[in-house]
Amino acid sequence: MRADEAFFRFLRLETEDFDLLDRYRAVLQQGAELFARSFYEYLFGAPETAAILAGRNLAALLEGQATHFERLLAERFAPEYRAAIQRVGQIHQRLGIAPAWIAGSYSLYKEHLEQRTNAPDVPPEDRAPLRRVLSKIVFADLGLQLQGYARAQSQEDATRAALTRVLIDTVLSERSTGTWDSLLRRMCQGLVSEDTHILAAWGASLEAGRDGLTLACFADGGSGEGPTCIPRQPDHPCWQALAAGEPVVVQATDAATLGLPGGVLPPGSQEVGFIPFGRSHAGYAGVGIVVADYVNYFARIGLDHFQAFSHFGDLAMTMRDQSLRDPLTGLPNRVLFHDRMNHALAGAGRRERLVAVGVLDLDGFKAVNDQFGHAAGDALLRQAVGRLRGAMRPTDTLARLGGDEFGLLLEGLENVFQLETLGERFLEAVREPFEVEGRIVRVSASIGFTLHPLDDGDGETLLRHADMAMYSSKSAGRDKATVYSAAMSAEASRHARMTGELRSAIEREELVLHFQPQVDMATGDVVGAEALLRWSHPDRGMLLPGDFLDGVEGGPLLRRIGRHVLDQALRQAASWQAQGVPLRVAVNVGARHLLMPQFIDDLRESLARHAVGAHLLAIEITENTPIVDLASARDALAACRRLGVTVILDDFGTGNAPLSHLQALPADVIKIDRGFVRDILRNPKDTAIVAGVVTSAQLLGLGIVAEGVEDEEQGDLLLKLGCRLAQGYAIARPMPGPAIPDWIRAYTGLASWRAWAGRPWRPADYGALMAAFPASLPRAGAIAHP
Structure with a gap:
């Protein structure tokens, strides 16, 4: 209640x-x-x-x-x-x-x-x-x-906690090079992504002997128009904050003409805070510029939470002067790795040999940390480093770039085959089981390489290309080594272009929902509708999610799309309810969206905004990759159920929704994957799997829905097996929301389905069903001979 x-x-x-x-x-x-x-x-x-x-x-x-x-x-x-x-x-x-x-x-x-x-x-x-x-x-x-x-x-308490997280993450980041740009970039992006009331954040740095502040823009988590210089002006809030060493807060209307990037503040801006970041012994100084979406934000949150960043100037210099070795593993850190890489690239032409730059990431390392603790994770890292060193040549460099990510520098290679041999040695070294604190732990590695001078870029470019290749290894199933190709850059550019178009599509309301009805086949009653996202592209027509969502990896854009879908679905449910059609709408939610810390707040706000009862909303958990953090997923789904929202495990029976998820994740309904329904009339194994899933759901007190029902006979068999709820082309294709009420009034169901109402088969009947399959299909335990 x-x-x-x-x-x-x-x-x-x-x-x-x-x-x-x-x-x-x-x-x-x-x-x-x-x-x-x-x-x-x-x-x-x-x-x-x-x-x-x-x-x-x-x-x-x-x-x-x-x-x-x-x-x-x-x-x-x-x-x-x-x-x-x-x-x-x-x-x-x-x-x-x-x-x-x-x-x-x-x-x-x-x-x-x-x-x-x-x-x-x-x-x-x-x-x-x-x-x-x-x-x-x-x-x-x-x-x-x-x-x-x-x-x-x-919300204010959550904001203060978010500011603390940003501070800790920035200070303890091992990926930072210790420069102003890297520190301020991480801080600004963290502020925007962690606090929904911060619309933009900039970092301005003053170097000794300069007359202007160099301002880099990081609004909405991404870079804006590039560096801008703010000349020395005593009445400018930036310079006032620097001179006094105290924060200065102004109304957004007063800050609109201060020469910030783009010339205007983001829509909804109400207040701007200018927070000095101290002054280092080398003459560096900095100012953070934070834009909030309500008046009195800084007074309510407390400027002391922002002033906790005030020692960034000294921190930057300290990090610049720190040791070039990673304290946990003793490996070169990122700074030393870059130095060695640039030295190797400079001499590669004279020696007429190939230089390979690589990035190695441990697959499954986060799960070890989450399950056994950081001490176990550190022990695993040290063991992995020992093995990788043993697989390397004396002239090779292994560096820790941060977390469980390592840099590889392999000099003097004669050909690509030599690189392939070394890459397989690294994979084998990590593939063998580890013993950590008395437990056997298995991880693997995903590696990306690029070869100089075949890839004729500078060190930063080569490392970025190696990183692309590493992610290609992950996408291809992990435990692989991949060499960079120009196609990967093309794919990265395509992804960046698609991301920009998607942001515009949301603003232009081109992302729309179609709805596919879900019915009780035995009665003909319409029990719900699944919301299916479509992009009404002005040039390419109506696009399905697979054409544009694969590259959305997370962050603010994924959250914006998720909130947009929730709002549209609930708005449509409210419209149906007003027409006397109180229909439950099911919304697909990926694991990455579900695990965002703001998901439950977004869900709660959408329900309140559209005044729709939570019982009229279901979320279907679906994802192309496995849910790796089951504990957090369990907490999020439990919170959904406490709100009264129905939880559906989508694509059940596939690799990403295994039976073990029924133990770990709270759910109300499971959905049989269309892959099993498609061949249910031809493949006795699929029939047996569906029968087993239905029986398991009944024993656990869960509802069950079959998707992908494309003909009458498939529905007949599902009813015989005890599954009454279904969706698919045999019932209706997805349609715009306003068309649903008229379709419901016209839908009567199929007579053959209604004949099975209340008469599911008993387990003893399954044998007769299997005997009815064509004799050409293999039976369980049979061996086919040529």
């Missing part, structure tokens, strides 16, 4: 209360304008509230007060009204209005309304009951505002 539902039940607000309120609403609204003026005279008369309201348009305030007064008396606390009042509470909390002031203002409401009950138009016998009802609604409205306060406070 939602908190506000329990609250209203406790107040005992009944239908007859609202009926009484409606009877005298006109009387109660008399004098509303006079009340609004006295209300704001009271607020402007108190120094605390007067300071917050200073400069605000009184006419707009009075109009808003009148609207609230009218809705309070008229709307019977409908879900939309409750959400609106909770949002008002959030806004008041962020403005710094104390809850006590809100309680005081509501006492004015109560006093004014109770005076109205003495009006001549209210009979004496109704005055006391009416006063009781008015007390209830005033307390209810106050409670909703305070719930908004609590939600805003919770």
Whole structure:
């Protein structure tokens, strides 16, 4: 039960209360304008509230007060009204209005309304009951505002925790080269990705002897228009913050002309903070520029959380001067690896030999860390390093680039075959089981190489190409070594172009949903619809998800698409409900989206925004790659179920949705993969698998849906096996949402399916079914002879 539902039940607000309120609403609204003026005279008369309201348009305030007064008396606390009042509470909390002031203002409401009950138009016998009802609604409205306060406070706490995570991740990052650019880039991207209220973040650095601040833009997690120089201007907030050594906060309207990248701030900008990052002994100094989406953000969160970054100048110099060795493994770190690589490239032409630059990543290392702890992970890294060193030649370099990623520098190669031999030796070294703290642990390696001078780039380019090849090894199944080809750069460019087009497609509302009905085959009832994403591309026509989602690896874009799909699906469900068709809509959610820390908040906000009951939403967990963090996935799905959302395990029976997931993941429904349904009439093994899945679901008390039902006979057999719910072309193709109600009214189901209602086969009947398959198909245990 939602908190506000329990609250209203406790107040005992009944239908007859609202009926009484409606009877005298006109009387109660008399004098509303006079009340609004006295209300704001009271607020402007108190120094605390007067300071917050200073400069605000009184006419707009009075109009808003009148609207609230009218809705309070008229709307019977409908879900939309409750959400609106909770949002008002959030806004008041962020403005710094104390809850006590809100309680005081509501006492004015109560006093004014109770005076109205003495009006001549209210009979004496109704005055006391009416006063009781008015007390209830005033307390209810106050409670909703305070719930908004609590939600805003919770979001602020989450923001503070996010800022701490960004600080820790940046300071402890082993991938940083110790330069200003690398540190500020990581910090800015972390701020934007971790805190949904930060719209953009820039880092500005001042080098000794320079007259301007070099500003690099990192808005929405990616680079903007490139470096910009802010000349020395005493009245500019950047220079004011540097001179005073204290943060400076200005309104977005005042910061719009300060020469920031792009010339304008992101849409929704309300406040800009300029936070100095200290001054190092070498003359470096820095300023962080953070753009927030609500007024009073920095005061509410606390500038001390941002000032925790103030020692970045000293940190940059410290990191630049630090040892060139990784403390855990004793290997060269990234800085020393780059130095050796550049030295090898410079001499490669003279020696007329090939130089291979490689990136090696341990597959499955994160699972070891998560399951057994970081001490076990460190022990595994040290053992892996020992083995890799044993597989290398004396002239080769192995470096730790960060985490479980290593750099390889192989000089003096005579041909590509020599590289292939070395690559296989590295794979074998990692492939053998490890013993870590008394446990046997298995991991593998994915390696990417590029060869100079065949790949004639600088060190950074070669390392980037090797990284592309390494990810190609991962995509191809892991435990592989791949040599870079120009096609990989083309694919990376295609991916970058597609990502940009997708961002524009969301803004232009080109990403649309089609819906495929799900029916009870035995009764013909339509029980739900699966939301299927489509891209209405202006040039390429209607695109399926496989044509554009494969390259979306995560981060803000994946979250934006996920929120867009949730909003569209719930908006359509609300529309169906308004037409008298309360239909459950199922939305596909990938594992990467599910495991994002903001997923549950996004889900909760979408449900509230569209006022759709959670029972009308199902999420289908589907992914092209396995769910590696089952513990986090379990927590996220449990939170979904607590909200009342149905959880469906999609593609059940395939490699990415194994039977073991039923033990680890809380679910309500499992979905039989279309691959088994497709051959159910021809392959007795698929029939047996489907029968087993249906039986398992029934024993576990789970619902079951078959997808990909393309003809009547497949549906007949599924019904015989005990599976009643299905979707597929035999029922309907996906269609736009507005077409669903008319399709439902016209759909009657198939007579042969209805004949099987309530008569699933018994296990003893399966033998007769298997005997009916063509004799040419192999039986279990049979050996085919030529």
